[in-house]
Amino acid sequence: MQRFQNKTVVITGASRGIGAAIAKRFAKEGANLVVSANEDLVHSVAEQIQQNGGKAISFVGDVTDKTSVKALYDAAEAAFGGIDVSIQNAGVITIARIEDMTEDEWDKVMAVNTKGVFLCAQEAISRMRKHARGGRIINTASGQARDGFIFTPHYAASKMGVVGITQSLAKEVAAEKITVNAFCPGIIETDMWAYNDQAWGKLLGNYAPGELMKEWVNGIPMKRAGSGEDVAGLVTFLASDDAAYITGQTINVDGGLIMS
Ligand SMILES: NC(=O)c1ccc[n+]([C@@H]2O[C@H](COP(=O)([O-])OP(=O)(O)OC[C@H]3O[C@@H](n4cnc5c(N)ncnc54)[C@H](O)[C@@H]3O)[C@@H](O)[C@H]2O)c1
Numbered sequence: 001m002q003r004f005q006n007k008t009v010v011i012t013g014a015s016r017g018i019g020a021a022i023a024k025r026f027a028k029e030g031a032n033l034v035v036s037a038n039e040d041l042v043h044s045v046a047e048q049i050q051q052n053g054g055k056a057i058s059f060v061g062d063v064t065d066k067t068s069v070k071a072l073y074d075a076a077e078a079a080f081g082g083i084d085v086s087i088q089n090a091g092v093i094t095i096a097r098i099e100d101m102t103e104d105e106w107d108k109v110m111a112v113n114t115k116g117v118f119l120c121a122q123e124a125i126s127r128m129r130k131h132a133r134g135g136r137i138i139n140t141a142s143g144q145a146r147d148g149f150i151f152t153p154h155y156a157a158s159k160m161g162v163v164g165i166t167q168s169l170a171k172e173v174a175a176e177k178i179t180v181n182a183f184c185p186g187i188i189e190t191d192m193w194a195y196n197d198q199a200w201g202k203l204l205g206n207y208a209p210g211e212l213m214k215e216w217v218n219g220i221p222m223k224r225a226g227s228g229e230d231v232a233g234l235v236t237f238l239a240s241d242d243a244a245y246i247t248g249q250t251i252n253v254d255g256g257l258i259m260s
Helices: 017-028 041-051 066-080 103-131 153-176 191-203 211-218 228-239
Strands: 008-012 032-037 055-060 085-088 135-140 178-185 250-253
Touching: 008 017, 008 066, 008 103, 017 032, 017 041, 017 055, 017 085, 017 228, 032 041, 032 066, 041 055, 055 066, 066 103, 085 103, 085 228, 103 135, 103 153, 103 178, 135 153, 135 228, 153 178, 178 228, 191 211, 228 250
Parallel strands: 008 032, 008 085, 032 055, 085 135, 135 178, 178 250
Antiparallel strands: none
16 A cells, blocks of 8 residues: 655654554655654664665654754655654653652653654644644643653653644644644563563562563453554554544554553
């Protein structure tokens, strides 16, 4: 299926994990990809897409830096023309008891996960408004936007913030055929979850690597962790014409972990 032929899709946090999987799925469906992250590994994602016959450029930048974000969207427009879909997916987490959590950790998680979504959406929307053919803004939240987990108050706040940004922007641009939605991954097997497993595991009872994740996955009604492809299915749907009448929504993709 080539649902995204001639559409330009910008995605942050696309060097690995969920972002890379989303990018590869869009590429398979014909999109022009702009894959971005704050590490050089992102170049290899663009190369893989190109080797498989897709169209992609890569951009190394920092979503917390307005100048860098502007340069990302400039590069996208220069390569492919206007921007049709912008996926704000870059994210970070740390896990610590309240007494041990530093102000720097708080600031960094809020800056990447919340301000980063704002800066990228701001840049994308202003460019979508110029070409006036509508668009899709899709933001990565988390199960923690529904239910704050232990030892991560900054991360829970940052992802609940993403839902607020989503709803506010959706109202502002709804009449311009720009939809704004968010999604909440549950437990998805990525580098971030490998860290979560060991950091939560240590604080919650000295679990051996992999043990805590196994226990939590057992609590998922579908009894398995998710994959980047599971998430990509939802995100491409939200970006498609079939989702034209859906805006301001936050949708869980978690095997039934949280039902709301
Ligand atoms: N893995 C999960 O189970 C899970 C669950 C819920 C939500 N999420 C969210 O999904 C998103 C992707 O998570 P993942 O598991 O693939 O993580 P990951 O750690 O594998 O990848 C994170 C990506 O974000 C990029 N990034 C980090 N800081 C950045 C910055 N300042 N500027 C630009 N890019 C930056 C990294 O380069 C990388 O590409 C994140 O927003 C995360 O919070 C993940």
